[in-house]
Amino acid sequence: MDAQLSTHIIQALAVKDCELVSQCNQETSKYGLTLTDKEITQLQVQRFEALKSSGRVEFGQGILRPLIMKFCDSQFIHKSNYAETLAALQEMFYYFKTESGDYLSDNELLTIMKSIFDGAAQGSLEYLNSMGLETICRAIKGCDVDEGDDEVYEDEEYGEEDEYDV
Amino acid sequence: MSDVSLSTTLNIEEQADFQTEIFKLLAVLVAEYTKGKSTSIPESLAKEFMESILFNLRITDDAKAIEVMTNGIHESFEKGLSLTKRKTALARRLWKKIFLSRPDLFNYSMLQTLSSIKKFPVIYDCCFFAHQNPCEIDYQLCIPVSHELKGVDYIIEYLRHLFVENAILNRFDPENCKPVLDNYCKTWQTEVLNIFEPVAETAVMLALIGEDIKSLKIGESELTKIYCILSDSTQTELAAALNTAARQVIKTMSIKSQAQKVYLLRVAENMVPRFACLLKKQVDY
Structure with a gap:
């Protein structure tokens, strides 16, 4: 048996969170932002394209809902560019996730993206795209730790056998 | 896809x-x-x-x-x-058994490999990466383990082979083994090479000519005798002669373990093509 991943089965298993995304409209409407059913469907299609191009797979709900909830209060997102911006952010999210070696959790990555988008980028997706990865990598470097695995197993697991150490 | x-x-x-x-x-x-x-x-x-x-x-x-x-x-x-978890525990027990009974013949690559396998039960992830072998295995076995085996299955099989090899090696006086290994490779202690095979093959060769197996002493006169016995043999006759010699080693060394018996017979089997080639070269020369 080989262990290839079947794209169509993965897509079938990935929860189509159209309904969940649709529920976000209630929350985001207070910022004047809503998505039509057509836009939600389109974003789902773009989700799978983004996953494919970034070499990732996703089995549960996608990142779209958390993305919306994180960015909906941004002063740089308007009704006119809402769906388009979400699509770009979604694509960037999966790209950053891969390029940063999955070091950050979804929430941490979204937080960094939002802070750049609202801060230095001033709503510019191009800026976020070009500078985002560098900032993320700097953030990761800052919290790099030496896990010291060797010491853990030498001391705890085989302590009683140290006399036989080779 | x-x-x-x-x-x-x-x-x-x-x-x-x-x-x-x-x-x-x-x-x-x-x-x-x-x-x-x-x-x-x-x-x-x-x-x-x-x-x-x-x-x-x-x-x-x-x-x-x-x-x-x-x-x-x-x-x-x-x-x-x-x-898989039970097998991992078995690998740990096997490792300990092998480590404590390792032959009194220092070989760096064997010790490095044992040192690496020691960590196996801790670094092996039997849930997410059960098919992987996280150890560095440098020491070459006389009869290699199939690379189709994965994860803990590979490690257990490797340890079983090593256990058998070392158990046979331990039947010989290490002081008798050292000259054999010196002849094979001067730097055998630091090289990545198998230390069982030269000893086992020497024992089989001595059995072939009816000399003292345990002495592991093989010189010009013994080599001439071997050549005289085998020079006119066909490949089938050669295989039969080496098989009989391996059986003689088993008998002389009072080997009861089935695994050790099978291993020695396979060593003899592996000698056949090389011996056939050597004898042919002698004739050509």
């Missing part, structure tokens, strides 16, 4: 069901791995998880696939995982 495929007497519907169930299990594993902190993982990592699932399910043919489907994929996976 192709699917998780069986080669197959299962019909298309059964195959599709099987694949879907496997992917559902993969989804569970991904959720466990990310601890809910990430909705997605790299495809390469998902493939590793898939390999690990297949390893733990131990699906070798369609019959096994049907059995797994009947018993339930999740239940079968848990059962397989439990077996």
Whole structure:
């Protein structure tokens, strides 16, 4: 048996969170932002394209809902560019996730993206795209730790056998 | 991209069901791995998880696939995982046994390999990366382990082979083994080479000419005798002679272990093509 991943089965298993995304409209409407059913469907299609191009797979709900909830209060997102911006952010999210070696959790990555988008980028997706990865990598470097695995197993697991150490 | 495929007497519907169930299990594993902190993982990592699932399910043919489907994929996976854990514990016990009974013949690569395998029970991830072997195995066995074996199965088989080799080596006086190894390679203690094979082959050669096996002493006169006995042999006769000699070693050394007997007979078998080649060269010369 080989262990290839079947794209169509993965897509079938990935929860189509159209309904969940649709529920976000209630929350985001207070910022004047809503998505039509057509836009939600389109974003789902773009989700799978983004996953494919970034070499990732996703089995549960996608990142779209958390993305919306994180960015909906941004002063740089308007009704006119809402769906388009979400699509770009979604694509960037999966790209950053891969390029940063999955070091950050979804929430941490979204937080960094939002802070750049609202801060230095001033709503510019191009800026976020070009500078985002560098900032993320700097953030990761800052919290790099030496896990010291060797010491853990030498001391705890085989302590009683140290006399036989080779 | 192709699917998780069986080669197959299962019909298309059964195959599709099987694949879907496997992917559902993969989804569970991904959720466990990310601890809910990430909705997605790299495809390469998902493939590793898939390999690990297949390893733990131990699906070798369609019959096994049907059995797994009947018993339930999740239940079968848990059962397989439990077996993998028991095997990991066995690997640890085997390692200890081998380490404590290692021959009094220092070889750097053997000790390095044992040192690496010592960590196996701790660094081996039997759930997510059960098919992987995280150890650095430099020491070459006389009879290698099949690379089709994966994860803990490979380690156990490697340790079993090493145990047998060392058990046979321990039947000889290390002081008698050292000149044999010196003749084989002056730097045998620091080289990545097998220290069992030259000793076992010397014993078989001595048995062939009826000399003292335990002495492991082989010189010009012994080599001439071997040449005289074998020079006119066909390959079949050569194989038979070496097999008889290996049996003589087994008898002389009072070897009762079936594994050690089989191993020595295989050593003799491996000598056949090389001896045939050497004898041919002598004739040509």
